[in-house]
Amino acid sequence: MTDLVVAGGTVVTASRSFPADVAITDGRIEAVAPGLAARNLQADTIDASGLLVLPGCIDVHTHTRLPSDEEPDRFYRDSVAAAFGGTTTFVAFNNPGTGISDAGSRSLLGGLEEFRHRTEGESAVDFGLSAVITGTQEDPITELPALIASGVPSFKAFMVYDFRLTDERLFDAFRAAAQHGGMVQVHCENATIIDALIADALASGHTAARYHAETRPVYAEAEATHRAIALARAAGASVYIVHLSSADALAEVVTAKARGWPVFAETCPHYLALTADRYANPDESTVIRSVISPPLRTDADRQALWLGLRAGGLDLVASDHVPDRLAVEKQVPAPSFPQISNGAPGIETLLAVAHGAGVARGEISLERMVDLLATTPARLFGLQEKGAIEAGKDADLVLFDASASRTIRQADLHHTSDFTPYEGLEVRGAVRTVLLRGQAAVRAGIFVGRRGAGRFIERAAAPLAAASG
Secondary structure: OOOEEEEEEEEEOOOOEEEEEEEEEOOEEEEEEOOHHHHOOOOEEEEOOOOEEEEOEEEEEEOOOOOOOOOOOHHHHHHHHHHHOOEEEEEEEOOOOOOOOHHHHOOHHHHHHHHHHHHOOOOOOEEEEEEEEOOOOOOHHHHHHHHHHOOOOEEEEEOOOOOOOOHHHHHHHHHHHHHHOOEEEEEOOOHHHHHHHHHHHHHOOOOOOOHHHHOOOHHHHHHHHHHHHHHHHHHOOOEEEOOOOOHHHHHHHHHHHHOOOOEEEEEOHHHHHOOHHHHHOOOHHHHHHHOOOOOOOOHHHHHHHHHHHHHOOOOEEOOOEOOOOOOOOOOOOOOOHHHOOOOEOOOOOHHHHHHHHHHOOOOOOHHHHHHHHHHHHHHHOOOOOOOOOOOOOEOOEEEEEEEEEEEOOHHHOOOOOOOOOOOOOEEEEEEEEEEEOOEEEEEOOEEOOOOOOOOEOOOOOOOOOOOOO
16 A cells, blocks of 8 residues: 655656656665656655655765764764765765774774764665775775675775875775776875875975865876776776766766776766866865865866766766865864865765756756666666656655755754855756655654664675676
């Protein structure tokens, strides 16, 4: 028997938009068709007239911090922020800086066990883990098969920072992933170039926040992207490039895709809506809000990324949410730029920026937005019951008012950060109601969900083609 019908809205999928009702039974979509409300009069009804019905967004790149004794609510609060923003599933990393213990950071399986224990009963929406492989772990490659079997088929490696992987270890990770059905996500920047530029800047007395961007040039990202793709190809593996920020790095991905190699790449809302002009601001407290790696790029890069999203060179958009605070991690006066925490919040503004800076301005279609924020993330990250409005899928739905105008303000957001990089950005579109497996998490703009309603999702290995040629 149908429990609930979302009636009268326009359903948007990755391929089309059409007027239809959505019938829900036991938390899953039972049917999508016109007239379902009239045929299920006994069911509860949500009136979606004048609204778009979207699949819940899936944010596959977040650094949501684990609860601690000092800050027991921080994981929960960011999950509530996700719900407000229309995200019903997020994937978190457990890299250094997210609150994972020293013991948990030394082992992939130990880190997974700690992550699951510390997040149990915490989240308001569904979530998963992409484990982080570091150069300081004892034997991460040996642990990868068990990690994948435990529902964590994606894992991230860094080519920069003091916990980065060497090329040799990255190659080993690619080979193990190819053999066992996993996917390596890579932060692509050339450490040799960046370390040399940082040393030169510091030697010249250039310590201000803006030098973070100046010492992380586009060519350092492009070269590392090329190298990661080459290593994956040699290992017979797929590769997923995280937070791609520039036209030059995008060219490396597009070339590889044209040759039929299994290369995937994401970009982030901040690269689509903001530019490096921010670093010219004389106010250090303003510049520090945009200390992100890779840094913001030129307007030409921004336009190239939108083209990549339209044409398929980029596969999805994810937030790279880092819940830094001006009162803590980004205080002014700041230390010299290499010591400033990298990152900015975005878990609540993913859909707002993708629609407001994208769909509303004609950069992408509604259907492409759904593909980028829900359908492709579900496919690539093994979330088989998510990402689409079709029978059998989880009833994760967002009722979205595409005509509403709003200005993004920190005062209106719910994340654990005390700022947003999008302060003052005018966008069209607003989330009205959010369903998680058929249960309301947000209703008419008010949070009505509960702590612990979200589940840890053990994900399936994605059926990605092996590299060839």
